[in-house]
Amino acid sequence: MNSKAEGRPVSPPRTATRHDGGMPGPSAPLASHGRTGRPPVTSRTQILSAARRLIDRDGWEKLTIRRLAAELGIGATTLYHHIQNKEDLLVLLLNHYIDQLERPDLPSDPQERIVTAATAMHDALAGWPWAAEILTVDGFVGLLDETALWMVEAILSGAADRGCTPEQGVEVFRSIWYYTVGEILVRAHSDDRQDGDERALARETSFSSLDASQVPCLAAIGSRWAALAARDTYRQGLRAFVDGLFEQASAPYPTRRSASPR
Amino acid sequence: MNSKAEGRPVSPPRTATRHDGGMPGPSAPLASHGRTGRPPVTSRTQILSAARRLIDRDGWEKLTIRRLAAELGIGATTLYHHIQNKEDLLVLLLNHYIDQLERPDLPSDPQERIVTAATAMHDALAGWPWAAEILTVDGFVGLLDETALWMVEAILSGAADRGCTPEQGVEVFRSIWYYTVGEILVRAHSDDRQDGDERALARETSFSSLDASQVPCLAAIGSRWAALAARDTYRQGLRAFVDGLFEQASAPYPTRRSASPR
DNA sequence: GCTATTTTAGGAACACGTTCCGAAAGTAGC
């Protein structure tokens, strides 16, 4: 939604801060404008493009409030008059990134449509390494641009086509969302260790020295755990999840497992 | 670290640096010991109990390296000779917490056993609010105490009892793990906003002003999204996931959906 | 008792996100 384009509390009579870019163009500070008060020297678009420039040049770990301010030639704390906090900035950047992605063709089969949309969601976030920093911000989905909501819509529509109620559809989405977020976050942190430190080695061997009488299955896997855990099984698990969710939704009463409704 | 000075990789006669507690008891600095070098004034157990004391007294947000050091009466940087970093400390604390929990009776039915174990895992982590800080550290499962691995083992054994190969069992566990981690992390960040700030309000109304022609399902849900997303559906989703995973594992060939093996 | 060696202690410093608060730079009314 566009409403969050303005970080402001939404008070002034003229709320149309909407036409992004504001007054100072990306290169021209421009002349005055109808508003009162000291004119801003930096626009939101300038900030965002400077952030992208910084990321492209130095890598995303180097994207720092202070460095970004320096890149813009302004004080560090001045940035906080344009963005709420760093999470805010990253959400803004992520939205811009997602908007650039091309939307895949959505299959007509509901199940396949969900898998396609969820995979697109997953791949988009997985390809944005610093997405992990903000994936869990409260109400993340609500912060997405309207152009990115087609993924959510695709999943909901798929659920609806399979006879789910809207409530069940939301539950389907949330379940998939949790699975996706978890996969990306765990994977993002696993990829951090590019340097084969001793911790990784100690961990790899840890499962191979387990008590086979206490944890036989784990012991049987032993040192193969690391290799098995490194495989990419997102899509496969997603298919299983969608199948299970639909089977559950189409059975108003517990199918055959022990009843316990809650 | 020290090993590289020597030619041998695992040289020292006594490799068992693991016997926790070290030399200085929880309250007694104690006398000398066989080892050379300046004797430590603080033991690992002292650190851990001080950390718990701090958490119980001031809340876990106040658990800070500097405060912990002050509580112990030592320099802040000295702590880094006993723990690797803050994540390390939290993992240690989490292990101690999990060890104290009572293990539920595991049902004999494989599916129910998995649900029980995963729920225990979930509830344990959800009841430990600052678990969210470390849930995604690389190889987290490998850092668990052996007394906490019964949850992993229960899931693997359940999968094995349903005819899964060890490889499939690991995949079942990882899928459940991702789902669980995602649920906890998202939920942990949603609970952060105890204060009804304006962001939450703006978000709640956000979905109600959507273009019904572009995203009909979302628009139909509208403002109910927030309420629906607040429900606790972990267990229900888990059941569906386990069902789907087993159905998939027992079908060597794609059941009926479009083939695409990869 | 001396020196060498080994191990721990901890102050200084860094970069980070963020908040506070006074200064600066505009407009509006007179």
Place this chain on the structure above:
DNA sequence: GCTACTTTCGGAACGTGTTCCTAAAATAGC
């Protein structure tokens, strides 16, 4: 031109996790 008022700017400061480097305290060999 002057005084209000409004809005933005940005330096100082706080608390954080963490690293560097030097001092201190023990043992081992002489």
